[in-house]
Amino acid sequence: MNNFKKLIPLVLLAALPFLSFGQKANWQNFDLKKDSIFGISTEKAYTDLLKGKKSTPVVVAVLDGGVDLNHEDLKRVIWTNKKEIAGNGVDDDKNGYADDLHGWNFLGGKNGSVEFEALELTRLVRRDNARFAGVTAATVAEKDKADYEAYIKNRTEVEKELATAKSNLAGISGFKFVLDAVVKKIGKENPTKADFEAFKSTDQQEIRVKDAVLDVLKEMDFKTFYETQIAEGVKYYTGQVKYNYNVDYDPRAIVGDNPNDSKERFYGNNDIKGPDALHGSHVAGIIGADRTNKIGIMGVADNVLIMGVRNTPNGDERDKDVANAIRYAVDNGAKVLNMSFGKGYSWDKATVDEAVKYAVSKDVLLVHAAGNENADIDVENNFPTNKYLDGSVASSWITVGASGPKDDETLKAAFSNYGKTSVDVFAPGVRITSTVPENKYIQEDGTSMAAPVVTGLAALIRSYYPKLTAMQVKEIIMKSVVKVNHNVSTLKGADTVSIPFSDLCVTGGIVNAYNALKLAATYK
DSSP: OOOOOOEEEOSSSOEEEOOOOOOOTTGGGOOHHHHSSOOOOHHHHIIIIITTOOOOOEEEEEEESOOOTTOTTTGGGBOOOTTSOTTSOSOTTOSSOTTOSSEEETTEETTEEOOBOOOHHHHHHHHHHHHTTTOOTTTSOGGGHHHHHHHHHHHHHHHHHHHHHHHHHHHHHHHHHHHHHHHHHHTOSSOOHHHHHHOOOOOHHHHHHHHHHHHHTTTSOHHHHIIIIIIHHHHHHHHIIIIITOTTOOOGGGTOSOTTOTTOOOOOBSOSSOSOOHHHHHHHHHHHOOSSSSSSOOOSOSSEEEEEEEOOOBSOOOHHHHHHHHHHHHHTTOSEEEEOOOBSOOSOHHHHHHHHHHHHHTTOEEEEEOOSSOOBTTTSOOBSOSBOTTSOBOTTEEEEEEEOSSSSTTOBOTTOOBOTTTOOEEEEOSSEEEEETTTEEEEEOSHHHHHHHHHHHHHHHHHHSTTSOHHHHHHHHHHTOEEOOSEEEEEETTEEEEEEGGGSSSSOEEOOHHHHHHHHTTOO
């Protein structure tokens, strides 16, 4: 699940991505009463409840696009497989994965790693293109009619989304072209708000771009805006056009497995960083960035070991990789799994269900992001899911929506999915500062950021109360939320509506570390 936001039209030529304006670093750990910011009271818990108490390390698996194990704020908390001898090319611990020193990459092969992938919907269309080649509504066999109609529906959707992506790419590329010309005329690589105000032009396109940028510069500097919004926007929509909605694009030969063999487990390589570790590194930092080094940020949990398991490309993850990532993490000692990915279609849900059941049987807690489409996932699909094909439900699974910093009508993040029965809790997921490759830190938005807040909390509880089961930890997290007793705004179609926060999730509240740890202390 890509964490980039939908566009907001600002000028005639183009559109700009969802704007991530400034917010205090670590706000997710603040306390609502003390700081007037709706964090989860992590710092209060450390000060008032955990001071002087002992903890045991908890292995947390980040199932994602890659983790930068050398980041200054992560390197001390990276999991190491002590049974493996680094670099000898031998599977020393006989787990089926040679040299898996810090995790495993199910998107890798002998000659590199998959970065971009098609969406699951696109892969379904590619599969059915071959099956229904030359078939029409008039000639399709009766037994294949339902499948053929689904194929036509899917193909139409892919064609529509591809056209939209091309339009968005043209729009933001056009905006970038004019903006680059304006910056060149200003004569500074990183112009200030004053520089843009002083810039004069008679060109209407340049005037519109200038006005749009001035509005943005009220909240962030130009370099941050350009890198995180414009450059990332071009990259994102280029990826959609060239890879995500391209039915002819299939990079799986890089891995060298049989992607249709769901039972195949032993493939990949040991490069847990991969070609794009921004998203996974950001997630890892939220969970457990070093709290002792006095640099960067502070993770929620203070005694975790981060295991990197790469299963999510820039595109949709494959069910086979998701299942194998879960099994690998469980078999190698992870007690909490963070899954900040998702998709609207599932090719082989039964295989994922089996892996989830395996994790549950091994006392592992699975934490999943609810998704960023502002959709009700009681009725819209967001795979993987805690609901098995047989109708039963995974008992140690938590689905997380994203909240903002203010206890008002904006508390629900505008993008966050919700569901009165399908989403369990909400957690901070707006303007979250965390670690990204090359010792950098940026703000990101998404349920992808909210899920690791809960993962960190779960690991914190399991660290200080190691005898608690995964189901008990879930119960504690859900029972200890701060209930929200007011309405929040959300979009329904083109209209902004006001709905009770209690309608958004099972618990009707935001997770809270202080409350959870107080409650955990009472459990036997």
